[in-house]
Amino acid sequence: MAYIEFKNVCKEYETGIIKQKALKKINFEIQDGEFVIITGPSGAGKTTIFNILSGIDIPTSGNVLIDGVKINDLKGRNLLKYKRENIGLVFEKDNLIENLTAKENIELSFNNSKQDLTWILKKFNLTNKKDNFASQLSIKENQKIAIARAFFKNPKFILCDEPTGKLNSKDGKQILKLLKEISNKENKTVIITTYNDNISPIANKVIKIKDGYLESVKINKKPLDVGDLKW
Numbered sequence: 303m304a305y306i307e308f309k310n311v312c313k314e315y316e317t318g319i320i321k322q323k324a325l326k327k328i329n330f331e332i333q334d335g336e337f338v339i340i341t342g343p344s345g346a347g348k349t350t351i352f353n354i355l356s357g358i359d360i361p362t363s364g365n366v367l368i369d370g371v372k373i374n375d376l377k378g379r380n381l382l383k384y385k386r387e388n389i390g391l392v393f394e395k396d397n398l399i400e401n402l403t404a405k406e407n408i409e410l411s412f413n414n415s416k417q418d419l420t421w422i423l424k425k426f427n428l429t430n431k432k433d434n435f436a437s438q439l440s441i442k443e444n445q446k447i448a449i450a451r452a453f454f455k456n457p458k459f460i461l462c463d464e465p466t467g468k469l470n471s472k473d474g475k476q477i478l479k480l481l482k483e484i485s486n487k488e489n490k491t492v493i494i495t496t497y498n499d500n501i502s503p504i505a506n507k508v509i510k511i512k513d514g515y516l517e518s519v520k521i522n523k524k525p526l527d528v529g530d531l532k533w
């Protein structure tokens with residue numbers, strides 16, 4: 303059994319009389335500790351997958367199993383507990399509370415297993431920014447804090463929706479390096495969605511989505527170092 307199993311997942315949105323089939327029988331597996339990129343053009347269904355994997359939304363049909371737990375069947379307090387203890391989320395924007403400092407924003411996270419905040423701030427090169435308000439930080443620093451916060455709770459896996467979407471290539475590479483390190487050195491499953499297929503060579507696994515369909519699942523036997531990425 304794989305760590306994450308997406309089985310025949312369909313998602314249909316209904317707005318008024320219009321129905322939008324956002325996911326059409328998507329199947330994939332993700333192993334524990336894998337560094338995965340889900341890629342595809344705008345509107346392909348990446349954020350829909352992110353929302354379903356994170357328990358924010360449920361599939362119209364099909365199943366999502368994480369570590370043997372069928373998360374689409376969890377409800378109320380059970381779902382909340384599951385999300386809080388297992389999943390670290392990083393959104394494309396608006397991750398932080400503007401009038402809290404960097405440190406306070408990280409501390410908002412539920413701390414599962416006594417992660418050391420000083421160590422995390424150092425690891426993310428944020429020590430000298432810890433008392434800055436979120437509004438006083440660059441987009442890259444905001445994104446780093448969002449990742450630090452997701453990591454602080456020591457989740458089983460971290461999900462990032464377009465983590466480099468608002469960044470230039472230099473800053474984007476720094477963020478990707480950090481995420482890859484979390485996966486490789488800290489043994490976390492990290493899943494990134496992105497429209498930027500150019501970054502795919504750094505992943506262990508690349509899941510391509512197009513028009514709500516699964517286009518391909520590719521395993522990179524020798525993933526590229528982030529530093530060698532042409533972007």
Ligand SMILES: Nc1ncnc2c1ncn2[C@@H]1O[C@H](COP(=O)(O)OP(=O)(O)OP(=O)(O)O)[C@@H](O)[C@H]1O
Nearest residue numbers: 315317322324343344345346347348349350351497
């Ligand atoms: N809440 C919603 N209600 C109705 N339709 C939606 C909703 N969310 C997404 N969609 C539609 O579902 C499809 C997939 O959207 P999704 O946001 O998953 O794409 P995406 O791959 O993340 O795109 P992008 O790269 O632009 O972020 C699109 O056609 C979108 O318009």
Ligand SMILES: [Mg+2]
Nearest residue numbers: 348349350463
């Ligand atoms: Mg999206």
